[in-house]
Amino acid sequence: xxxxxxxxxxxIEASHSLLDSARRGDPSVPELSTRQISEQLSLAVDRVxxxxxxxxxxxxxxxxxxxxxxxxxxxxxxxxxxxxxPRLGNSEPIDTGRMAIQRRISATFKDIPGGQILGxxxxxxxxxxxxxxxxxxxxxxxxxxxxxxxxxPPDEAVPRIVxxxxxxxxxxEEAASETAExxxxxxxxxxxxxxxxxxxRLQALxxxxxxxxxxxxxxSQRGFSNNHPFAGEIRYGxxxxxxxxxxLGFAVEIGEIEVTxxxxxxxxxxxxxxxxxxxxxxxxxxxxxxRKAMSMALVDRALRCRELxxxxxxxxxxxxxxxxxxxxxxxxxxVQHLKLPHYVDFQSELELLxxxxxxxxxxxxxxxx
Amino acid sequence: MHDIAVELAPxxxxxxxxxxxxxxxxxxxxxxxxxxxxxxxxxRAWLRFHCGCPLAADAGAARFAVLAAPAxxxxxxxxQLGSEAYxxxxxxxxxxxxxxETGEAVALxxxxxxxxRDFRPAGVAEGFWKQRRELEALxxxxxxxxxxxxxxxAAVPRSTQVRF
Amino acid sequence: MVEDGYNFAxxxxxxxxxxxxxxxxxxxxxxxQVPFGSREMPxxxxxxxxxxxxxxxxxxxxxxxxxxxQGADDTVNAVSIxxxxxxxxxxxxxxxxxxxxxxxxxxxxxxxxxxxxxxLVYQVPIPEPLRxxxxxxxxxxxxxxxxxxxxxHVRLYEDIxxxxxxxxxxxxxxRVNGRYLMRPSPIPKFDNPKMxxxxxxxxxxxxxxxxxxxxxxxxxxxxxxxxxxPFEVQKWADVCAFCGSGDSFLDExxxxxxxxxxxxxxxxxxxxxxxxxxxxxxxxQAAGPGEA
Numbered sequence: 001x002x003x004x005x006x007x008x009x010x011x012i013e014a015s016h017s018l019l020d021s022a023r024r025g026d027p028s029v030p031e032l033s034t035r036q037i038s039e040q041l042s043l044a045v046d047r048v049x050x051x052x053x054x055x056x057x058x059x060x061x062x063x064x065x066x067x068x069x070x071x072x073x074x075x076x077x078x079x080x081x082x083x084x085x086p087r088l089g090n091s092e093p094i095d096t097g098r099m100a101i102q103r104r105i106s107a108t109f110k111d112i113p114g115g116q117i118l119g120x121x122x123x124x125x126x127x128x129x130x131x132x133x134x135x136x137x138x139x140x141x142x143x144x145x146x147x148x149x150x151x152x153p154p155d156e157a158v159p160r161i162v163x164x165x166x167x168x169x170x171x172x173e174e175a176a177s178e179t180a181e182x183x184x185x186x187x188x189x190x191x192x193x194x195x196x197x198x199x200x201r202l203q204a205l206x207x208x209x210x211x212x213x214x215x216x217x218x219x220s221q222r223g224f225s226n227n228h229p230f231a232g233e234i235r236y237g238x239x240x241x242x243x244x245x246x247x248l249g250f251a252v253e254i255g256e257i258e259v260t261x262x263x264x265x266x267x268x269x270x271x272x273x274x275x276x277x278x279x280x281x282x283x284x285x286x287x288x289x290x291r292k293a294m295s296m297a298l299v300d301r302a303l304r305c306r307e308l309x310x311x312x313x314x315x316x317x318x319x320x321x322x323x324x325x326x327x328x329x330x331x332x333x334x335v336q337h338l339k340l341p342h343y344v345d346f347q348s349e350l351e352l353l354x355x356x357x358x359x360x361x362x363x364x365x366x367x368x369x
Numbered sequence: 370m371h372d373i374a375v376e377l378a379p380x381x382x383x384x385x386x387x388x389x390x391x392x393x394x395x396x397x398x399x400x401x402x403x404x405x406x407x408x409x410x411x412x413r414a415w416l417r418f419h420c421g422c423p424l425a426a427d428a429g430a431a432r433f434a435v436l437a438a439p440a441x442x443x444x445x446x447x448x449q450l451g452s453e454a455y456x457x458x459x460x461x462x463x464x465x466x467x468x469x470e471t472g473e474a475v476a477l478x479x480x481x482x483x484x485x486r487d488f489r490p491a492g493v494a495e496g497f498w499k500q501r502r503e504l505e506a507l508x509x510x511x512x513x514x515x516x517x518x519x520x521x522x523a524a525v526p527r528s529t530q531v532r533f
Numbered sequence: 534m535v536e537d538g539y540n541f542a543x544x545x546x547x548x549x550x551x552x553x554x555x556x557x558x559x560x561x562x563x564x565x566q567v568p569f570g571s572r573e574m575p576x577x578x579x580x581x582x583x584x585x586x587x588x589x590x591x592x593x594x595x596x597x598x599x600x601x602x603q604g605a606d607d608t609v610n611a612v613s614i615x616x617x618x619x620x621x622x623x624x625x626x627x628x629x630x631x632x633x634x635x636x637x638x639x640x641x642x643x644x645x646x647x648x649x650x651x652x653l654v655y656q657v658p659i660p661e662p663l664r665x666x667x668x669x670x671x672x673x674x675x676x677x678x679x680x681x682x683x684x685x686h687v688r689l690y691e692d693i694x695x696x697x698x699x700x701x702x703x704x705x706x707x708r709v710n711g712r713y714l715m716r717p718s719p720i721p722k723f724d725n726p727k728m729x730x731x732x733x734x735x736x737x738x739x740x741x742x743x744x745x746x747x748x749x750x751x752x753x754x755x756x757x758x759x760x761x762x763p764f765e766v767q768k769w770a771d772v773c774a775f776c777g778s779g780d781s782f783l784d785e786x787x788x789x790x791x792x793x794x795x796x797x798x799x800x801x802x803x804x805x806x807x808x809x810x811x812x813x814x815x816x817x818q819a820a821g822p823g824e825a
Contacts, residue, residue: 191743333578348702526561
């Protein structure tokens with residue numbers, strides 16, 4: 001008669017083996033390799049690396065495969081793995097001015113030193129389903145990529161557009177953080193504190209959920225906050241990562257990562273202390289993720305309201321709201337924990353509600369007599 | 370009071386219990402201040418090697434302090450007491466004493482103690498318990514004390530009331 | 534069998550030291566929420582990661598671990614967490630409350646009283662007792678610093694004005710050692726009195742919210758109330774259908790779609806120990822001997 005939630009252990013084992021077969025799908029279809037994922041679903045890999053805070057294409061591809069393509073689940077897998085990695089040291093700041101550029105555009109100037117480089121982008125594709133891709137071997141791209149449209153040769157520094165504005169004093173100087181001497185904040189080791197400094201905010205945004213930042217950035221363009229942004233520059237390519245071993249005393253390159261960097265230029269009226277000038281919003285994300293980097297730059301600018309003496313009235317300007325809710329691993333866990341049993345609390349509420357109902361109905365029963 | 374069952378051979382003047390507390394609690398995130406008695410090249414090298422902890426030049430900047438001669442220690446109020454909003458950002462002092470059982474008794478009560486118990490560390494500074502008692506008024510701000518002797522440890526957190 | 538490739542109890546030693554430091558400050562300032570660098574665990578946030586990190590930082594090879602969820606040892610999440618520690622730390626596990634050195638719990642305190650030397654680790658979803666009154670951390674932190682707890686009393690009093698009772702049945706706020714207002718995690722208020730002056734150490738871990746707090750042994754824990762509306766716990770008209778207990782927390786089991794129901798102990802260990810000792814409840818007497 002009474003079936004309690006006994007046998008949890010067996011149920012879990014059975015669930016896991018069902019999961020394995022659901023993941024594999026029809027066994028007559030060849031199994032995906034992680035190499036195929038990292039090569040052919042590379043933008044999914046980029047997103048998982050960015051929100052997972054771990055730059056490793058192969059592990060991200062494995063996480064995507066293991067999660068059946070559920071990217072937030074894949075981010076979670078990568079984050080849990082990241083916990084187990086010892087920290088061997090901190091890198092030197094990357095220099096995006098020396099990026100091996102694959103794509104670089106500016107919406108503020110028609111022509112720019114180093115040139116506009118369209119690179120690979122969906123921007124001007126017509127969003128027509130390409131049925132050639134449905135068949136095998138029709139994917140195109142088998143030939144070598146054209147030379148035209150490629151970036152300048154690597155090792156050639158390409159100046160950043162906002163730095164050009166800076167020379168004229170038309171854009172605020174990038175103020176060094178007050179704690180410039182201290183190492184940058186790391187919210188994975190010290191929990192966020194409010195008010196948060198910009199380094200901690202940028203880290204939270206870089207790890208934040210793309211969808212959440214997209215919606216917030218969008219809201220800031222629609223009048224919820226006071227952003228009037230121009231895409232000063234968007235660049236994507238590979239940069240060198242260097243570390244400075246104590247015993248050597250000079251930096252050595254340990255590898256390359258691909259990043260997307262966005263510099264938004266925003267209007268600013270000026271204040272009693274500062275002349276009118278442009279202000280900055282900054283986005284930097286692993287891999288090729290322009291939507292995320294642009295959203296990040298919009299939200300970064302919105303969150304700078306306190307520093308720029310603007311009234312914080314919109315959700316995107318609300319530091320606690322934005323930073324406490326941007327992490328999809330935290331959000332997903334807590335939303336989904338509602339699936340866990342809550343019998344005890346529910347029983348307590350049920351008991352209380354019955355008591356309150358009884359008291360509510362009792363006087364009216366008396367009155368009817 | 371706890372005895373530890375670990376074989377440790379720390380450099381003089383550290384006792385095994387003092388060393389065990391350091392190994393359990395200290396690392397590169399915790400600046401440590403050493404009192405003059407503890408501040409030797411051997412102790413510095415041992416702490417750096419085993420704990421990787423930075424050494425603080427100033428007692429007021431340390432998260433932990435190792436006091437090998439607490440009789441000569443600076444005033445308790447010199448250490449970080451935390452703030453009203455973040456009382457946890459306060460120092461923990463590891464005080465190595467000659468004995469935990471032969472000094473003059475003080476009576477302890479408060480959280481963690483069923484009724485009241487006597488505690489007899491030998492060799493604390495003159496007026497130490499008076500200073501400690503004055504800090505009670507600042508609760509939740511304060512410092513937390515770990516007494517070590519030989520292979521024994523005892524802790525007196527800031528919530529403990531001291532009477533003598 | 535302990536899983537290869539991972540450190541004892543999953544966390545690296547530096548993380549454990551960081552968490553132990555936070556626990557020591559939590560014990561030194563009873564009821565105060567210590568921020569800590571919570572890590573991503575291989576279980577989701579909201580599913581006990583705070584409790585798991587606390588347990589992982591205090592557990593040693595000689596410990597015996599009990600894990601309960603809703604009072605039961607065999608609910609899926611309890612099984613999952615127990616298995617995690619069996620895999621990563623190889624420790625002995627038990628269902629018997631008195632045999633455990635560490636009990637990790639979600640939503641209940643065992644019915645069997647805990648003793649000196651035992652540690653109860655609570656999984657906490659929202660550690661801040663003032664959160665429903667004030668969503669901002671910057672504000673609630675000030676309120677704790679200034680002991681500005683009036684709004685909580687006002688909220689409870691509004692319940693009394695509206696319903697005639699305080700309408701909080703779980704996660705009922707307490708004052709620890711006369712100082713900090715504390716959220717006991719979503720245990721039923723039935724369990725609140727067990728926290729008061731318990732000889733066991735009580736540790737609370739909130740992983741997603743990155744906070745640890747504690748009640749040391751023998752510490753006063755008072756549930757908020759008013760002189761004319763003293764704190765009281767739930768009572769049932771029924772007894773446990775299996776063991777006949779009339780003073781444990783009972784879960785309601787819906788047995789059919791015509792309003793049929795029965796009540797059983799939420800604490801499965803307590804219930805089965807009573808039955809082993811020969812106690813029976815109405816369902817067992819009706820079913821007759823030989824059936825369980």
